[in-house]
Amino acid sequence: MAMKSGASREPFQLSMLFNDSRYRARTIQVFAFIILVLAATWLLDNTIRNLAALGKDFSFGFLWSTAGYDISPRAIDYSSTSSHARAALVGLLNTLIVAAMACVTATILGVFAGVLRLSNNWVVARLMTVYVESFRNVPALLWIIVVAAVMSEAMPAPNAFRGENPRASMVLWDSVAVTNRGIYLPVPDFTRSLGQAELALGALDLNDIAILGVLSLSFLIHRGLVKHAQRVQSATGRRPITWWKSLCIFALPMVALLYALGFHLDYPALKGLNFTGGLQLRNSFIALWIGLSVYTGAFIAEIVRSGILAISRGQTEAALALGLSPARTMRLVILPQALRIIIPPLISQYLNITKNTSLGLAVGYMDLRSTLGGITINQTGRELEGMLLMMLTYVAISLSISVVMNIYNDRVRLQER
Amino acid sequence: MKMTIALAAIAAATLTAGAASAGTMADVQARGKLNCGVTGGQAGFSAPDASGVWHGMDVAYCRAVAAAVLKDPNAVTFVPTTGQTRFTALASGEVDILSRTTTWTFSRDVDLKFSFAGVNFYDGQTFMVPKALGAKTAKDLDGATICIQTGTTTELNLAEYFRKNDMTYEPVPVENNADIQQKYLAGACDVYTSDGSDLASTRSSFKDPQEHIILADVISKEPLGPLVRQGDDQWADVARWTLNALIAAEEFGITTENVEKLSAGTDNPEINRLLGKEGNLGEQLGLDAAWAKRAIAAEGNYGEIFARNVGEKTPIGLARGQNALWEQGGLMYAVPFR
Numbered sequence: 001m002a003m004k005s006g007a008s009r010e011p012f013q014l015s016m017l018f019n020d021s022r023y024r025a026r027t028i029q030v031f032a033f034i035i036l037v038l039a040a041t042w043l044l045d046n047t048i049r050n051l052a053a054l055g056k057d058f059s060f061g062f063l064w065s066t067a068g069y070d071i072s073p074r075a076i077d078y079s080s081t082s083s084h085a086r087a088a089l090v091g092l093l094n095t096l097i098v099a100a101m102a103c104v105t106a107t108i109l110g111v112f113a114g115v116l117r118l119s120n121n122w123v124v125a126r127l128m129t130v131y132v133e134s135f136r137n138v139p140a141l142l143w144i145i146v147v148a149a150v151m152s153e154a155m156p157a158p159n160a161f162r163g164e165n166p167r168a169s170m171v172l173w174d175s176v177a178v179t180n181r182g183i184y185l186p187v188p189d190f191t192r193s194l195g196q197a198e199l200a201l202g203a204l205d206l207n208d209i210a211i212l213g214v215l216s217l218s219f220l221i222h223r224g225l226v227k228h229a230q231r232v233q234s235a236t237g238r239r240p241i242t243w244w245k246s247l248c249i250f251a252l253p254m255v256a257l258l259y260a261l262g263f264h265l266d267y268p269a270l271k272g273l274n275f276t277g278g279l280q281l282r283n284s285f286i287a288l289w290i291g292l293s294v295y296t297g298a299f300i301a302e303i304v305r306s307g308i309l310a311i312s313r314g315q316t317e318a319a320l321a322l323g324l325s326p327a328r329t330m331r332l333v334i335l336p337q338a339l340r341i342i343i344p345p346l347i348s349q350y351l352n353i354t355k356n357t358s359l360g361l362a363v364g365y366m367d368l369r370s371t372l373g374g375i376t377i378n379q380t381g382r383e384l385e386g387m388l389l390m391m392l393t394y395v396a397i398s399l400s401i402s403v404v405m406n407i408y409n410d411r412v413r414l415q416e417r
Numbered sequence: 418m419k420m421t422i423a424l425a426a427i428a429a430a431t432l433t434a435g436a437a438s439a440g441t442m443a444d445v446q447a448r449g450k451l452n453c454g455v456t457g458g459q460a461g462f463s464a465p466d467a468s469g470v471w472h473g474m475d476v477a478y479c480r481a482v483a484a485a486v487l488k489d490p491n492a493v494t495f496v497p498t499t500g501q502t503r504f505t506a507l508a509s510g511e512v513d514i515l516s517r518t519t520t521w522t523f524s525r526d527v528d529l530k531f532s533f534a535g536v537n538f539y540d541g542q543t544f545m546v547p548k549a550l551g552a553k554t555a556k557d558l559d560g561a562t563i564c565i566q567t568g569t570t571t572e573l574n575l576a577e578y579f580r581k582n583d584m585t586y587e588p589v590p591v592e593n594n595a596d597i598q599q600k601y602l603a604g605a606c607d608v609y610t611s612d613g614s615d616l617a618s619t620r621s622s623f624k625d626p627q628e629h630i631i632l633a634d635v636i637s638k639e640p641l642g643p644l645v646r647q648g649d650d651q652w653a654d655v656a657r658w659t660l661n662a663l664i665a666a667e668e669f670g671i672t673t674e675n676v677e678k679l680s681a682g683t684d685n686p687e688i689n690r691l692l693g694k695e696g697n698l699g700e701q702l703g704l705d706a707a708w709a710k711r712a713i714a715a716e717g718n719y720g721e722i723f724a725r726n727v728g729e730k731t732p733i734g735l736a737r738g739q740n741a742l743w744e745q746g747g748l749m750y751a752v753p754f755r
Contacts (some may be wrong), residue, residue: 054508055530055648065754068573070588080576156605159549180605181587272560273607274587283605284589338602364590370567375590378501378568381508381529 050331053386060389062380063088069375071366073282091371092393098288098367099354099397105293106353107346110300115330117305124413126303135298141359145293148363151283155180158274170268177268177275182282184268184275207261213255218250225249284365288357296353303345306336339412347405351398358394368393441513441645441652442703445486452493453479454512457497457593460751461618461727461735462749463517471495474726475516477716478537478643482514482659490715495526499593500568507646514656516643518612521568530647534656537642537719539739539748540612541635542574545620546626548731550607555634557586564597571611574637594619612639614727614735621732651703658702662709665691665751666718668742673717680710691754698754 017027060160062083070080075093078086111144117128135143156168170177177184194206225245233239268278311334319329358369366389377386445451455463455475458714463473471493480490486727498506498517507515508530518540519525521533544563546552555578565571567590578588584586589606591597598619601609609616613631620626645656647694666672669688680692689695693706716722723740741747 054646068576070572070576070586072587080573080580152600152603152605171628247458273558274560274562276560361592364567366590366591370590374501375572378504379524379573381504381525383505383508399570 001136007109023339028154029052055415056381058385060385062376062382063270064387066382068379070373073280073285075365077287081285083373084380087376088368088372088389089370091366094365094371095354095357095367095369096397098285098292098360098365099357102289102292102353102357103290103350104298105289106296106300106349109293109297110349111304113297114304115299115308117301118308121288132298132301135294136302138295140291140295140356141362143295144287144359144363147290148283150288151182151286154181157181158270159333161270161275175265175267177270177278179275180283184278185263185281186267187279189264189266191264193261208258209263210252214253215250218253222246222249282365284360284363287363288365291359292353292356296349296356299349299352300346303342303349309332310341336412340409341413343412347402347409350401350405354397354401355394427555441649442655444484445513449487450492451479451483451487451514452494452496452512453482454496454498454503454506454515454517455479455519457499457595457709459518459594459615459618460622461614461731461733462606463495463516472567472726474537475518475643475724477722477726478516478663480513480715481663481712482535482656482717483713485659485662485704486655487683488711500566501592504531504567505532507531507644510646513652514643514645518615520612520639520642521642521644522570527645531644532647532653534643534653534658535660536640536643536748537660538614538640538641540614540641542610542637542639543613543635544608544632545601545609545611545616545629546632548630552608555632555636556582556584558586558608560586561607562587563607563608563610564588564589564591566594566597569611570637570639575610578636580595582658598622612641614733616639617735618727618733621734648691655701655704659709659712661751661754662691662712663719663722664699664742664749665754666709666713667720667749668744669753671713672721673714676713678709680707682696687754 017023048058049314064083066080067082067084068080069086069087071078071087071090071094073091073094075097076090078090113128113131116124117132119125119128155178158177158181160166160168161170161177161179168179175186190207194210197204197206197209225242229240229242266277268275268280271277315333315337316329319333320326324332357365357367358373360367361370364370372386372393373390377383380386454678455473457472458464459473461473463471463475465471476493476495479493479495483493484490496506496512498512498515503515503517503519506512508668514534515531516537518538521536525531526533540627544552544555546558552558563575563586565575565588571740572588572590575586575588589600591600594615597609600606602623609619611619613635616631620629620631623629625683643656643660643744647653651666665687666676669685669691671688671692676692678695679688683689690698692710693708694700697706699706699708717725720742723737724730727735729736737745737747739748741749743750
């Protein structure tokens with residue numbers, strides 16, 4: 001609103017704080033701030049006073065006392081004699097593991113479903129519509145429980161694998177056992193293992209480090225190869241054939257390393273009451289993972305579809321006119337532009353997955369909510385401290401995901417000059 | 418659901434000014450209803466029947482308290498709680514008394530700031546397995562997948578027992594009894610561990626109870642009893658002495674049938690004091706003289722309550738065992754009314 005210069009010459013009066021639009025906005029803000037501070041102070045004061053009335057103090061000392069309960073699965077060393085802090089850390093890792101896995105599968109599922117929903121094939125497109133509409137319109141918790149119920153009710157118990165004429169048998173050349181306690185997979189094992197390095201938070205497997213080292217080395221060499229191919233292409237217009245060189249760069253060192261370490265697979269085997277050996281994907285984990293993936297995948301599918309549809313048809317036509325194949329048109333022209341529309345809402349979906357992992361409680365997945373926010377709070381009676389700590393942790397995880405995704409978003413964003 | 422309750426509890430602790438400072442008994446009498454925390458459904462201890470009326474040992478105790486304090490055994494609101502929500506519910510004032518097969522332990526009494534009124538059931542943790550599993554003792558359970566109700570002492574006992582015996586197990590933490598039954602019957606866990614009474618009660622609701630055995634190994638002491646918030650001694654006294662009155666009534670042979678007759682006066686001075694004919698025990702407690710008479714008339718004495726809810730003639734079929742009166746070789750012992 002344009003002010004006449006003459007207005008400012010008027011002497012200041014108190015009523016102008018409310019009547020004069022120059023001051024009013026600020027007055028309202030000051031009042032809102034004061035009310036906010038008062039409300040916060042009152043809440044805090046009341047909490048402290050009521051805690052005192054209940055005879056409870058506010059302290060995080062309980063974190064260092066013995067937890068006394070067992071957790072499975074656990075990514076780091078933990079026993080019932082470990083501390084509550086350690087139990088919380090084990091729970092946090094379980095949260096992060098299932099969140100990361102669900103983010104990956106939900107993205108893959110979502111991209112496929114989103115692209116296929118735009119397919120010219122009527123059946124495929126309608127199938128994807130059915131998937132999206134049925135999964136995003138039912139609460140995530142129900143999907144998680146459905147998967148858990150199917151796993152525990154419909155799969156055979158371990159003792160069905162026993163005996164001369166077992167009622168159930170392992171699949172994939174006797175390597176994978178699907179039971180009502182989860183799926184047992186073979187895991188890599190090394191006869192000439194490098195052992196483990198003891199670190200502050202847990203043991204680090206040196207074999208994994210070696211494999212990662214060789215992989216990243218191969219990756220660097222491969223990048224050199226690609227750069228060279230591009231140079232040749234821009235100089236001569238002809239791209240040299242590189243696929244077999246790439247294959248050699250990745251495969252040969254890895255095979256050599258695995259041979260040197262004495263690589264073999266450790267198969268699950270029925271021993272005593274349960275399968276032992278191999279890797280057990282527990283029912284609770286599978287239910288949470290699949291449930292969150294299919295649920296969030298439906299949302300991601302819509303995000304991907306909207307991103308692709310937002311790119312004007314002219315882009316595709318121009319790319320095809322230049323002689324690019326449909327696959328390259330998608331990869332080089334459409335997707336890079338669609339990504340900048342897709343990424344911001346995708347961040348929200350990743351945050352949703354991470355926070356929804358706390359639904360694992362319903363199926364007995366021992367994540368942060370179940371260890372720190374469940375058993376620890378219950379055994380120590382530290383509701384306020386536990387809940388605060390848990391909220392702060394979730395905030396920290398969510399903000400970290402946001403930061404990483406925003407950095408990525410800046411990179412794919414349209415460069416404006 | 419539980420998250421909500423925990424948050425609500427924090428919010429309640431934050432918003433209500435000095436909930437614990439006013440006398441609980443005055444609050445209950447002003448409200449005209451006793452809020453009693455119970456299990457969501459454990460046959461024999463607290464479970465609603467087909468018409469929604471709650472029955473069980475823990476329920477009977479709450480009715481006795483309501484009868485003593487409010488003169489009406491039906492003036493009780495039963496609040497179902499889970500293993501995890503129960504203490505928050507009590508601490509935040511959502512319930513006045515928690516009568517929920519809760520084990521009396523040091524840390525709950527001292528650190529969680531509760532007062533136990535006594536023991537209304539002596540129990541111990543054990544294991545239930547399907548007969549087909551072939552386990553005869555707890556030592557056969559190495560490597561087993563075990564369903565546990567989370568938020569209970571069971572969790573800690575189990576971890577300790579397996580560690581002590583150098584055995585491994587796979588815990589499956591489950592929120593409530595119904596979920597455990599479903600998982601256990603589906604074979605998703607080999608073993609269900611809980612207090613012996615809970616296992617017997619659960620087994621009685623199975624279609625084929627004889628296919629499941631409860632192992633003889635008892636790995637812990639679980640004295641179960643009602644509890645109230647610490648710091649309100651008058652209310653704690655009411656809770657403690659109502660329980661004592663029920664046990665004493667069995668000792669003296671006071672039943673629902675003869676309580677009316679005996680309250681007119683007997684030649685046993687202790688019965689007279691208990692039922693308000695002599696002395697002023699009720700007045701000392703802040704109640705009227707007939708408080709214990711009403712408490713006993715509500716659901717009967719301890720023996721009657723036991724027999725009706727979990728005794729040998731019920732589907733649960735528990736023997737009195739440790740829960741018999743001290744005179745009959747059990748542990749139930751009422752402190753003198755003097």
